[in-house]
Structure formats: C-alpha cells, structure tokens
Amino acid sequence: xxxxxxxxxxxxxxxxxxxxxxxxxxxxxxxxxxxxxxxxxxxxxxxxxxxxxxxxxxxxxxxxxxxxxxxxxxxxxxxxxxxxxxxxxxxxxxxxxxxxxxxxxxxxxxxxxxxxxxxxxxxxxxxxxxxxxxxxxxxxxxxxxxxxxxxxxxxxxxxxxxxxxxxxxxxxxxxxxxxxxxxxxxxxxxxxxxxxxxxxxxxxxxxxxxxxxxxxxxxxxxxxxxxxxxxxxxxxxxxxxxxxxxxxxxxxxxxxxxxxxxxxxxxxxxxxxxxxxxxxxxxxxxxxxxxxxxxxxxxxxxxxxxxxxxxxxxxxxxxxxxxxxxxxxxxxxxxxxxxxxxxxx
Numbered sequence: 001x002x003x004x005x006x007x008x009x010x011x012x013x014x015x016x017x018x019x020x021x022x023x024x025x026x027x028x029x030x031x032x033x034x035x036x037x038x039x040x041x042x043x044x045x046x047x048x049x050x051x052x053x054x055x056x057x058x059x060x061x062x063x064x065x066x067x068x069x070x071x072x073x074x075x076x077x078x079x080x081x082x083x084x085x086x087x088x089x090x091x092x093x094x095x096x097x098x099x100x101x102x103x104x105x106x107x108x109x110x111x112x113x114x115x116x117x118x119x120x121x122x123x124x125x126x127x128x129x130x131x132x133x134x135x136x137x138x139x140x141x142x143x144x145x146x147x148x149x150x151x152x153x154x155x156x157x158x159x160x161x162x163x164x165x166x167x168x169x170x171x172x173x174x175x176x177x178x179x180x181x182x183x184x185x186x187x188x189x190x191x192x193x194x195x196x197x198x199x200x201x202x203x204x205x206x207x208x209x210x211x212x213x214x215x216x217x218x219x220x221x222x223x224x225x226x227x228x229x230x231x232x233x234x235x236x237x238x239x240x241x242x243x244x245x246x247x248x249x250x251x252x253x254x255x256x257x258x259x260x261x262x263x264x265x266x267x268x269x270x271x272x273x274x275x276x277x278x279x280x281x282x283x284x285x286x287x288x289x290x291x292x293x294x295x296x297x298x299x300x301x302x303x304x305x306x307x308x309x310x311x312x313x314x315x316x317x318x319x320x321x322x323x324x325x326x327x328x329x330x331x332x333x334x335x336x337x338x339x340x341x342x343x344x345x
Contacts, residue, residue, distance in 0.1 A: 055099070056096055056317060057333070059104055061288045062289055063119075063123070064110070064114050065290060066114075067108055068113060069177055071165075072241075072248055073234050074240070077241065079240075092288075092292040093123070099314065103134065106124070107138070112140055112143075117145070125156045134158075137336070141184075142187040143182060151198070154198035158201060158336065159200070159227070161230070162187075163204075165206050166215060188224070196345055201341055208232065208263050210254070213260075240302060257277065260275075280326060284327040284329075284332060285327070291304070294316050298321040306319075
C-alpha cells in the first residue's frame, strides 16, 4: 500500500506512461497520416511567396536535347540524350491539360529526330485527338520533315515554326544552321508549300546575332508569308551557351539593344513581325525539359524544378520563374488555333 503515499504528481506521471504504453500502434499511424495530409494540403495551397496560382495556359516542352545542327548560339543544347517513354510523356501532358494548358509547343533540340518524327507525331495526335487542346505547335529546323509526316499528322497540328536566321546560305553555314550540303532555304520553301497543302499555319523564328544583324529579310518574309515572324535577340544562358560547363560559346554572337532595334526598324514594314528582346524573352516562357521539369531562367541559368511526373504541376510550377505579365506583354496570347485563324489556304 506504499503507493498511497506517492504524491499526486508522481501518480499522474505513472498514469501517463501507462496509457502511452498501451495505445495501439494503428492509432498512432492514423495520427501520423493525419499530420502528413495536413502538411501536404499546406504545400499544395499555392506558391510559397503567396502569389496567385500560375495556370500553364501555354507550355513549351523540349522533350529532346539532341540536334543535327550546330547553331553557335543555341539556347538548349544536347547536355543529355534522354527522352521520356511515350506513355510517360503522355501522362505528363494529361496532367498539364488538367491544370489548364491550352497550347503545347514541342521543341528541342530537333524534335523530328526522335524515331524520325514518329514520336513527335504520336504526341501531336494525342494532344489534339485525346486532350482536345485548342493549339498544338512545333518548332523545328526543318531538316527532317517529310511530306509523309504531314499526310499522317498534319490534321492534328495547328502551327509549324521553322527556324531560319538568314536568307544567305553562307551566313547559315557560319551560324551552324546547316547539315552537310543540304540547303536550309530549299527546305524552308518546301515546307511552306506543304503547310499550305495540308492546312498547317506556317511560322518563322529568327535569332538576330552578329552574323545577320545587317541583313534585310523583308522580301523573303513577304514571299513566305508566315502567320508570325518571331525575331529574337541573341540571348546568353549560363550552362547552355555561356560559362565553363556550356556546350556552346555564344559571346561572339551577342548584339546590343541598339543593334537589335536597328534590325527591327529596318523591318518595321513587315506586319507579321513579333520582336523579343532579351528582357521579354528570358522569363516569359513556361519551359519543360526532357524530364518534364520546369526551367527557371531568372538567374541567367536554367534551374530545374522537380518533375511534374513526381510532384504534380501545381507544386512544380511554383519554381518555374514564370513572368505572366511579360508573357502577355510580348504577345504570348494570340489566335493560336488554326480553326480560328481564317487563313486562305
């Protein structure tokens, strides 16, 4: 009966210890799960700095880094040869659609390299036929595109952009936008004909640099008549085309703001021209790499988030560095479905 002499505090300590000893482990597991779920909800509630949730309305998916050209200023170089399995890529695209994606742009590297364009064609068809996206587009150097590809997949493609930095073959050779003896310009005009034939909106992308900054492209652009002519100021990205671990050294291609503006002034009569300076370009794109990670370019590099396949779109996009205001300022939102363009094919 010596226990009757214990203090109330000692009795309380003994009782607490006994109760904890006999709590079923399953109850503790339930508690643990409840706290984990709460933490998960807090993580998914929005961006860490309290900004409004970012909707990935327009996404650029660089599913491959491999390329058959060697453009000296390339912003997205062949640092890996990895390409996601087709089903995993489709799963990621479905996640993006469920998060609000309306437009997908496939790029590289050279996107037609993988399985001679069949991998790309399968994704294009999936996005239009299964996901019912309003806009599906591609950026390519044009060297691997065939008419058969248009026959198989043209119905599912809204816009095809072909990169062309000069209408002088020697200049393209100096830049590296060439492969062997193939004529880049002949490919460009051939693809323009196919786009008309198979009802795909045609677009041209040009990077303005030291080798083409004095060129007048007005006549050729008028002949090709693209729906948009995107004109980029050559941009340095650490780890891609600048810095010790980069595969390219683009410093010799860089032009000043004044030089870029002079090029724009020379082409001010071209109605389809859409200019993008370094300021407009750097943070105004939602870029997914080959692992489906968003790339944050705010620090002058491409810092990856976690993959949307692992953590979902909502969490990964918080670390994309995306500047939505600049996206709208540069004209990122436009009539991007060929059904709405009212083109004279």
